[in-house]
Amino acid sequence: MIIRKATANLTMLKKLLVFTVVMFAFGYALVPFYEKFCEVTGINNLLQPDVLVKEESWVDTDRWVTVELDANTTGLPWQFRPLQRSVRVNPGEPVDVMYEIVNNSDREINGQAIPSYSPRFLDKHLKKFECFCFTKQVLKPHETRQMPVQFVIEPNLPVDIHTVTISYTFFELPDGSSAIRDN
């Protein structure tokens, strides 16, 4: 009787330990699940080029929106700036702006830019067709590069918004690593 009970307890212990390990792995599985979820639902989808649907495109010539351009670097010896501080656009009109990066160091460095927007919901009304942030940038020592960003602010932007800010921050990518969400 006692022995049978001890065996039953050990079986139970094994099952529960396996369950614990599975749940530990589940915690890690939440990471790719979260990324996939955001990708499928279009949340946080900042690093993918958009496709312009022709039928929906029209230009709201009655409104003007000021787009302020901002550039930062974190932890890498690059100089990074937009060639113009801001542009005034009609919603719906395609815009081209230029950014410039300069590698001030004596070594080759890989970097990638992460965008961020103000107001935060701007990503729903901003379509980017070309951006240096989609790919990894490799700069040789003292190399200078100018890079275009092509985008449209959609006319469905709420009417009380008159100024928006598009900001990029360059981070260093370790050697050999591919660009973030490079697909």
Added chain:
Amino acid sequence: MAAVHGDAHDHGHDDHHPSGIMRWITTTNHKDIGTMYLWFSFTMFMVGGILAMGIRAELYQPGIQILEPELFNQFTTLHGLIMVFGAIMPAFVGFANWQVPMMIGAPDMAFARMNNWSFWLLPVAASLLVVSFFVPGGAAAGGWTFYPPLSVQGGLGVDMMIFAVHILGASSIMGSINIITTILNMRAPGMTLMKMPLFVWTWLITAYLLVLVMPVLAGVVTMLLTDRHFGTSFFNAAGGGDPVLFQHIFWFFGHPEVYIMILPAFGIVSEIIPTFSRKPLFGYSSMVYATASIAILSCFVWAHHMFTAGMPTVGQLFFMYATMLIAVPTGVKVFNWTATMWRGSMTFETPMLFSIGFIFLFVIGGLSGVICAIVPIDIQVQDTYYVIAHFHYVLVSGALFALFAGVYYWIPKWTGRMYNETLGKWHFWLSMFFFNLTFFVQHFLGLAGMPRRVPDYALQFADFNKISSLGAFGFGLTQLLFLYIVINCIRSGEKSTQMPWEGATTLEWTHLPAKAPYHSFETPPVVK
């Protein structure tokens, strides 16, 4: 085979154990371990309480008087961690150790040695947390939820906190495995699942929740550790990670965690109210189903902690409605307790007072919880003192009051002696008064916009903060009275009888003498 049999038999009648400190270090007896859990959690309750006194002393008046902002943040962070992981959770495990085997008629826990190990991990983790105050950079200061990026940037104190959480998690998982196995495999003959006392039921469900979410917490702190030291970027935007991901994984653990801290409290109250109403619990099976529903629902509501972190409206609506749905099974419980008291022959000894205080104040905390679940309101009160008031109503006047009720209820069985009823009542009424003085005004502070985790505040908050601080000092001092009552009971309390409460019906009262013997139910009782 025969040898094993004989051995077990010999142990059965052996009441002798090593004396002195070795008794406690080597013990595998569920009652000894339960006692250690309870004393440990009371010690940590005092440590966390001292931190709370520091916080309230700083907030007594505007300006910075006692604690520099950095140290203040360490105080709030460690107060939360110590109270949750060091005080409330181990106290409930202590109750499970003492009560579960006695209430189901088992001789001991299923894995007695593992039980010893899961207790002795706790002092190690607690020392890590306390010592972290004295390392360079001080203790973790990013809040008890240790959100990145602060927790990725902090110093050695954060590493010690992460390690402590790992150890506490391991201890909780071992404890829950033990409890599940004990309850499922070692019940006395005739004790079917639906005849188990409700305290045992709530612990069974809680233990399942613990093995479900504690490993996820272990995973998320491991990710934090590798982000800090091994170059991964789970939560670091520069490497493609996302700090909001941390919040999702943390609260996947964190929300069930709050039910881990309240379900055993429901269990304790569900034992005490029928006893002092001298009526069986109203709606026993609906209580079981309500507990299970709360546990299941609790796994699908985590993002209501993150309404302002950025989420599509659809997500906010889902988590809002799912959260409100929990009010339904919780309401079932509250109505069942009320219906149990209805037309009962009630008496109001200290355990009953604490239980009724629990229902009364927990409902206030539950109601402010439903208010916080409403997205547009939550966006207003997020990270204000309204939220502080809400969760102290469910954790202090909820979990802690139920623990007090449980101690007063079972201490005659644990010690064979009666506590001082007059002092017990004083403890209740003083706790009740000072608790409300401390926390009720915090609702007003929160609605007026006072943010949490800030050592200084605007002048218009001064009066309510002074009231709240005075209440907190009173509440803290009152708990010393509790310590006195317990020590007084153990040393010189009046001898108790087997049935000090005439309405009690569970096995530990009906089958065991006034002081539960060191080894109980060697021969299982038969439950009809």
